[in-house]
Amino acid sequence: MRKSAGVKFESDVLAFIDRLAREQQRSRSFIINAILRWYSKWLSEQQAKVEAEQDQPVIRL
Numbered sequence: 001m002r003k004s005a006g007v008k009f010e011s012d013v014l015a016f017i018d019r020l021a022r023e024q025q026r027s028r029s030f031i032i033n034a035i036l037r038w039y040s041k042w043l044s045e046q047q048a049k050v051e052a053e054q055d056q057p058v059i060r061l
Contacts (some may be wrong), residue, residue, distance in 0.1 A: 011016065020031045 017028050017031050021028050
């Protein structure tokens with residue numbers, strides 16, 4: 001399902017998105033969605049690493 005979200009971008013961010021869109025021959029929406037999906041996955045991976053490290057002993061030999 002698609003929903004429109006009125007978002008305002010700073011000029012440097014919009015220029016970056018537009019450049020990526022041109023290079024990839026995709027729309028702004030595609031680029032923004034792809035970046036946010038990647039970031040969501042990355043955050044989940046980082047959280048998993050933090051949780052795994054919490055299970056380790058404090059003092060390592």
